[in-house]
Amino acid sequence: MARVSAAARRELLIEATIRVMVRDGVAKATTRAIVAEANMPLGAFHYCFRSKEELLERVIETITDHTLDPALEGLRADGSLEERLRAGLGAYWQHVLDHPDEHRVTYELTQYALRESGLADVAKRQYQTYLAANTKVLETLAEVSGTTWSVPVPVLARYVTALIDGLTLLYLNEGDAGTAGAALDLGAEYVAGLARI
Amino acid sequence: MARVSAAARRELLIEATIRVMVRDGVAKATTRAIVAEANMPLGAFHYCFRSKEELLERVIETITDHTLDPALEGLRADGSLEERLRAGLGAYWQHVLDHPDEHRVTYELTQYALRESGLADVAKRQYQTYLAANTKVLETLAEVSGTTWSVPVPVLARYVTALIDGLTLLYLNEGDAGTAGAALDLGAEYVAGLARI
DNA sequence: GTCTATAGGAAGATAGAC
């Protein structure tokens, strides 16, 4: 292991942490489990990170980006406002179906961070990032289709964010992917209908 | 403490657990913290409950009822379908604003239970209970106003459940009660518009 | 930087006197 720099080890530990969390849950991601996953000795942990809290801050930032990327990618499709909105939501939903355990971890991490005094604002920033992304999406969709929203964008952004988040959580906990997906389509149709020329 | 029966102690421990969880979080609700909150010796725990898991099962069932009660209460109002729906959602939302930490615990408990093999189906049952309650609400609202839903009730129930759940989580994590409340109103208006004579 | 060994504490659960 002498051939890997400390900086590179930090990245390896972040990735190993996410793998452990996805497989076994946030509570099981102890420093011991993490270094074992990364094939490093226990002592390596504390000259790569000052504390476990410092690692978790990086993990939350990394996994939040993972969640957002597929949705923003899907929005690049062509077509009407409604078609593009459906494509974006569809891409996100497919990611949920393909990687349910990774999404479960994002919820666990939010709750975990919110209770740790040093990480409370990291949790808040996570949701502000979701909101900012959906706000940007709504503004862009209106702009390229030459319309405006008949509902204030901050309200609509929270509506969309909450529906996506709530349906994901419902699917993860209850398990009916088809009906939850239909509810997401219903939301896309409704939101698209709120655009005015 | 010799004057309290073991059965009564079980209830006292369940209530003490919820108080600790609301104040300090699920992870901090150790057996030691719980018995201290209930003013009992540590040894009392294990002749009231076989294990911590057995206690948590009872805690989840109890707190799920707490969450549902105010919403079902609010629905008893008079008025049109939309007025009654708004009253029910409004009563629920007021409960969230008044007791945010209690709602935070419900999310923490779901995640916690889902990772414990012995409690996984308790978590699933929690969400099935939410869904069943909202399904019942939608069916009752349609019945008393002589209408039917233009969208399949299972889809609509998931839509409502997810929007409520997502907006609660968003408010707890981000903090803008006013805008989240406005988004909930938007949802109530939309759903009410899906009723057909 | 890198590792082994260990400190120091807190968790759930139990043994055994009363």
Added chain:
DNA sequence: GTCTATCTTCCTATAGAC
């Protein structure tokens, strides 16, 4: 049933040789 004292295990973090 009731309590005190303790067992066992697992955690984060550090000390100190190389």
